[in-house]
Amino acid sequence: xxxxxxxxxxxxxxxxxxxxxxxxxxxxxxxxxxxxxxxxxxxxxxxxxxxxxxxxxxxxxxxxxxxxxxxxxxxxxxxxxxxxxxxxxxxxxxxxxxxxxxxxxxxxxxxxxxxxxxxxxxxxxxxxxxxxxxxxxxxxxxxxxxxxxxxxxxxxxxxxxxxxxxxxxxxxxxxxxxxxxxxxxxxxxxxxxxxxxxxxxxxxxxxxxxxxxxxxxxxxxxxxxxxxxxxxxxxxxxxxxxxxxxxxxxxxxxxxxxxxxxxxxxxxxxxxxxxxxxxxxxxxxxxxxxxxxxxxxxxxxxxxxxxxxxxxxxxxxxxxxxxxxxx
Amino acid sequence: xxxxxxxxxxxxxxxxxxxxxxxxxxxxxxxxxxxxxxxxxxxxxxxxxxxxxxxxxxxxxxxxxxxxxxxxxxxxxxxxxxxxxxxxxxxxxxxxxxxxxxxxxxxxxxxxxxxxxxxxxxxxxxxxxxxxxxxxxxxxxxxxxxxxxxxxxxxxxxxxxxxxxxxxxxxxxxxxxxxxxxxxxxxxxxxxxxxxxxxxxxxxxxxxxxxxxxxxxxxxxxxxxxxxxxxxxxxxxxxxxxxxxxxxxxxxxxxxxxxxxxxxxxxxxxxxxxxxxxxxxxxxxxxxxxxxxxxxxxxxxxxxxxxxxxxxxxxxxxxxxxxxxxx
DNA sequence: GTGAAAGCGCTAACAA
DNA sequence: TTGTTAGCGCTTTCAC
Numbered sequence: 001x002x003x004x005x006x007x008x009x010x011x012x013x014x015x016x017x018x019x020x021x022x023x024x025x026x027x028x029x030x031x032x033x034x035x036x037x038x039x040x041x042x043x044x045x046x047x048x049x050x051x052x053x054x055x056x057x058x059x060x061x062x063x064x065x066x067x068x069x070x071x072x073x074x075x076x077x078x079x080x081x082x083x084x085x086x087x088x089x090x091x092x093x094x095x096x097x098x099x100x101x102x103x104x105x106x107x108x109x110x111x112x113x114x115x116x117x118x119x120x121x122x123x124x125x126x127x128x129x130x131x132x133x134x135x136x137x138x139x140x141x142x143x144x145x146x147x148x149x150x151x152x153x154x155x156x157x158x159x160x161x162x163x164x165x166x167x168x169x170x171x172x173x174x175x176x177x178x179x180x181x182x183x184x185x186x187x188x189x190x191x192x193x194x195x196x197x198x199x200x201x202x203x204x205x206x207x208x209x210x211x212x213x214x215x216x217x218x219x220x221x222x223x224x225x226x227x228x229x230x231x232x233x234x235x236x237x238x239x240x241x242x243x244x245x246x247x248x249x250x251x252x253x254x255x256x257x258x259x260x261x262x263x264x265x266x267x268x269x270x271x272x273x274x275x276x277x278x279x280x281x282x283x284x285x286x287x288x289x290x291x292x293x294x295x296x297x298x299x300x301x302x303x304x305x306x307x308x309x310x311x312x313x314x315x316x317x318x319x320x321x322x323x324x325x326x327x
Numbered sequence: 328x329x330x331x332x333x334x335x336x337x338x339x340x341x342x343x344x345x346x347x348x349x350x351x352x353x354x355x356x357x358x359x360x361x362x363x364x365x366x367x368x369x370x371x372x373x374x375x376x377x378x379x380x381x382x383x384x385x386x387x388x389x390x391x392x393x394x395x396x397x398x399x400x401x402x403x404x405x406x407x408x409x410x411x412x413x414x415x416x417x418x419x420x421x422x423x424x425x426x427x428x429x430x431x432x433x434x435x436x437x438x439x440x441x442x443x444x445x446x447x448x449x450x451x452x453x454x455x456x457x458x459x460x461x462x463x464x465x466x467x468x469x470x471x472x473x474x475x476x477x478x479x480x481x482x483x484x485x486x487x488x489x490x491x492x493x494x495x496x497x498x499x500x501x502x503x504x505x506x507x508x509x510x511x512x513x514x515x516x517x518x519x520x521x522x523x524x525x526x527x528x529x530x531x532x533x534x535x536x537x538x539x540x541x542x543x544x545x546x547x548x549x550x551x552x553x554x555x556x557x558x559x560x561x562x563x564x565x566x567x568x569x570x571x572x573x574x575x576x577x578x579x580x581x582x583x584x585x586x587x588x589x590x591x592x593x594x595x596x597x598x599x600x601x602x603x604x605x606x607x608x609x610x611x612x613x614x615x616x617x618x619x620x621x622x623x624x625x626x627x628x629x630x631x632x633x634x635x636x637x638x639x640x641x642x643x644x645x646x647x648x649x650x651x652x653x654x
Numbered sequence: 655g656t657g658a659a660a661g662c663g664c665t666a667a668c669a670a
Numbered sequence: 671t672t673g674t675t676a677g678c679g680c681t682t683t684c685a686c
Contacts, residue, residue, distance in 0.1 A: 001663065011673045016665060024671065043439040047374045047383070048663035051678045056374070058422070058442075072602050077404055084425050093442065094423045095385070096407075098415050112370035114679090115385075115420065224606050249603055256608025276576055276603075279551050281583025328679065338657045343681060351655065375679035378662050441663090 004042050008033050019044055050114070058093040059302060060116035062107070064123040073246055075272035075291065076122055079144055082295025083120055090299065104130045108139050118142070118302045124188050135311075142302035144294060146188035147313045154301040154311040156294055160189050163287040163318030164196025167241050167269040170285070170320055172204045174327075176239035176267055180212040182227075182251065183243025190243045193271065197241055212237055223247060227254045238266060239326075245270040245277050245286055252280065252325070268325040282324035290316050331369050335360050346371055377441075385420040386629060387443035389434070391450040400573055402599035402618065403449055406471055409622025410447055417626065431457045435466050445469070445629045451515050462638075469629035471621060473515035474640045481628040481638040485616040487516050490645030491523025494568050494596040494614050497647055499531045501654075503566035503594055507539040509554075509578065510570025517570045520598065524568055539564055550574060554581045565593060566653075572597040572604050572613055579607065579652070595652040609651035617643050 005012045010033070018025045018033035025033075050056050061083055063076050084094045095116050099106060104127065110116050117140065121131065124145035135141060135153035142154045171179050181197050183190040198208050211234060227250050242248035248270030255262055262268050262282055270277060273288035297314045305311050332339045337360070345352045345360035352360075377383050388410055390403050411421045422443050426433060431454065437443050444467065448458065451472035462468060462480035469481045498506050508524050510517040525535050538561060554577050569575035575597030582589055589595050589609055597604060600615035624641045632638050 012663090013665075013673060014671090017672090020665085026671075029671090041439065043436055043441075045378075045441040045663050047378050047441050048678090049665070050374050051372075051378055051680090052663080052665045054678065061423075072401060072405065072408075074401065080423075084423055088425050096388075096411055096421045096423045098411050109370055112368065114370075114372040114374050246603070250606045253606045253608040253610070276573075279577045279580045281580040283580070339680080340657055340682080341655085344656090347681085353655075356655085372679050375662090376681070378664090379679080379681045381662065 001042070001044070004033065004037050004040060007040070008036050016044075056114060056117040057091065058095050058116045059087060059118045059120060059299075060095045060097050060110045061120045061122065062097040062099045064099060064121060064125040064127060073244070074274040074276075075245065075289070078274070078291040079122055079294050079298075082291045082293075083298055084295075085292075086295045086299040090303075092299075104134075107141075108134060108137070111139055118306045120144070120298050120302055124148075126186055128188060140302065140306045142298045142305060144298060146192050147315055148188055151313070152311075154305055154313065156297040156301060156314045156316065157189065158287075158289040158294075158316050159318040160192035161196045161199075163271065163289075163320070164193030164241070164243075165200045166196070166318065166320040167193075167271070167285075167287050168197045168200035169203075170322065171239045171241060171267055171269060171326060172200060172206070174239075174263075174267055177206065178209070178212060178237040179206075179239040179241055180234075180237045181208070181241050181243070182247050187243075193241075193243050223250050224254065227251055231255070231258060240266060240268050242268065242270045245272045245274045245284060248284055248286070248325075249276075249280070252282075252284065262325050263327050267327075269320075270325075273321050277321075278323065280325075282327075285323040285326040286321050288319045288321050328369070328371070331360065331364050331367060334367070335363050383441060383444040384418065385422050385443045386414060386445045386447060386626075387422045387424050387437045388447045388449065389424040389426045391426060391448060391452045391454060400571070401601040401603075402572065402616070405601070405618040406449055406621050406625075409618045409620075410625055411622070412619075413622045413626040417630075419626075431461075434468075435461060435464070438466055445633045447471070447625050447629055451475075453513055455515065467629065467633045469625045469632060471625060473519050474642055475515055478640070479638075481632055481640065483621055483624040483628060483641045483643065484516065485614075485621075485643050486645040487519035488523045488526075490598065490614040490616075490647075491520030491568070491570075492527045493523070493645065493647040494520075494598070494612075495524045495527035496530075497612075497649065498566045498568060498594055498596060498653060499527060499533070501566075501590075501594055504533065505536070505539060505564040506533075506566040506568055507561075507564045508535070508568050508570070509574055514570075520568075520570050550577045551581065554578055558582070558585060567593060567595050569595065569597045572599045572601045572611060575611055575613070575652075576603075576607075579609075579611065589652050590654050594654075596647075597652075600648050604648075605650065609654075612650040612653040613648050615646045615648050 001012050001015055005015045015033055018030040087094050107119060119141040121141055122144045132152045145155060145157050146160055147155050147157045168179060181194055185191045185194050201208050231254055240251055242251055248268060255266060260266055270284050270286040273286040277284040277286045293316055328339050328342055332342045342360055345357040414421050434446060446468040448468055449471045459479045472482060472484050473487060474482050474484045495506060508521055512518045512521050528535050558581055567578055569578055575595060582593060587593055597611050597613040600613040604611040604613045620643055
């Protein structure tokens with residue numbers, strides 16, 4: 001910067017101001033300095049600027065859950081992409097972090113060490129209490145997940161209750177009576193989807209059959225085994241509502257292998273509406289969650305939080321997409 | 328840090344040394360200082376440390392290609408995950424960047440502005456020349472892609488030629504004679520896979536039929552349309568070799584919709600061996616590329632490059648995984 | 655073995 | 671409108 005200043009015949013302050021678009025510098029000077037900097041291929045050292053300014057234009061993001069497993073869920077990744085875009089639009093950067101589940105404090109380190117100004121956490125897993133603690137301790141974060149009533153942190157999430165309800169209601173309308181639920185209800189989001197499921201059943205005068213409710217870990221590698229063993233034991237159902245499309249895909253595969261016709265014998269609805277859902281045969285009915293809006297909303301809430309504002313909750317609509325698998 | 332120093336009754340220098348594990352400080356003192364820092368929840372400011380040390384322990388990663396599209400290819404994402412892990416293991420961080428294809432210089436900015444010490448680029452697209460330019464200009468980078476002979480940058484890639492050969496050879500062994508190739512050969516990696524395909528055909532005395540070669544954009548949203556229109560025009564084939572699993576999935580869906588039996592009428596082999604490939608019905612034969620090793624190798628090569636070493640090429644094995652779709 | 659001092663590259667009072 | 675000055679929080683000679 002000193003070089004640029006010297007060559008421009010001004011002081012470093014002026015260069016700094018010109019390059020950061022300060023209104024103090026007249027447009028002409030500003031132009032000249034910018035051009036010179038460009039020619040010299042000079043770029044402001046962001047680290048030094050951060051140090052002086054005492055803030056960082058980078059935010060950290062982590063996907064909770066078994067790293068490799070969670071990183072392979074297309075829906076969660078589409079949220080990561082959307083967050084990256086939203087940050088990009090504001091000239092901010094994204095630091096991607098792997099969280100070792102043994103060590104929740106790792107989250108705060110990123111902020112404490114000044115590497116990032118705030119944190120976006122995708123998925124709550126069973127970390128709700130820990131996240132509450134961190135938020136209470138003043139850690140600036142925003143979370144994608146279920147909108148829990150006692151959350152001390154800002155949350156963006158889909159309308160899981162409604163989504164679960166819609167999916168189930170749709171299956172009932174299609175004439176299904178024995179509707180299985182597939183999902184890990186230790187997950188707050190899945191718990192809500194399950195509540196919606198129960199609600200829709202109740203409304204139709206049906207009772208949830210515990211035998212038709214299968215718990216599994218989101219993104220479990222052995223998902224297929226779990227599904228197979230469940231199908232081996234359980235034949236008395238005419239529909240499945242899966243709490244994620246990844247699970248629904250496995251179910252589709254398992255059913256296909258057993259020559260069970262979808263939707264003729266069993267109807268299937270998934271959740272998230274990942275890209276391939278539409279391209280399968282049969283194409284997969286699913287509950288769409290708008291990941292673009294999710295990314296924008298997460299960044300917005302995080303910045304509000306970083307600016308000291310109270311912290312809101314944003315619930316995004318859940319929209320049932322009807323396709324062949326439940327026709 | 329001043330606080331910690333004062334409370335420990337030592338100088339900031341000593342604290343700095345203790346916290347960075349300098350051998351100058353006796354173990355006892357070091358222990359004491361670390362413990363105190365922990366109690367005070369003190370974390371070294373990474374930005375300031377970087378500034379002083381004049382290096383950064385963060386590297387940038389970008390996936391080339393239409394952002395949303397590229398970000399949705401599970402295989403590319405598994406590489407991102409693997410890179411994140413490899414960096415994590417070395418105490419380094421990962422800055423995720425979206426690249427706007429209009430502006431290649433954006434890549435260098437991340438390094439020039441001191442935000443990252445080097446760059447990992449996933450996919451070459453048609454950027455080979457630009458990457459060569461950047462590398463020639465001294466930008467430290469490592470690339471996942473095809474091992475091109477004139478590359479000035481370090482490359483990690485699968486053995487695409489071999490992979491294409493193996494897949495095709497396998498289909499020929501299964502008795503197929505009219506084998507279609509699906510992939511965008513503007514992509515260097517795909518071009519090599521296609522060469523392997525041609526090689527295997529030639530070896531069996533077959534000639535590639537141009538009508539059986541369909542170009543499409545990797546990750547193209549309208550992939551399904553392209554496939555459908557192709558299938559409408561073209562019926563004279565008994566196998567498809569798809570240059571990516573994502574494409575293979577769409578093809579599987581399209582064939583299913585037309586009641587074409589896989590593998591009975593048409594055999595199918597994909598590429599990448601993404602997680603769901605094994606869970607579909609029929610399960611998808613594919614050529615596996617080891618993304619874990621890829622991540623490690625990319626980080627290794629980049630660090631070598633950052634240390635001023637010459638820059639090597641690492642070719643990872645391609646392994647055909649036989650499943651139902653080509654049985 | 656430890657501390658004092660200098661300075662990494664930048665920004666923001668404050669002064670002119 | 672511009673420049674001078676004083677650090678941001680840390681690491682590292684260099685001297686003790």
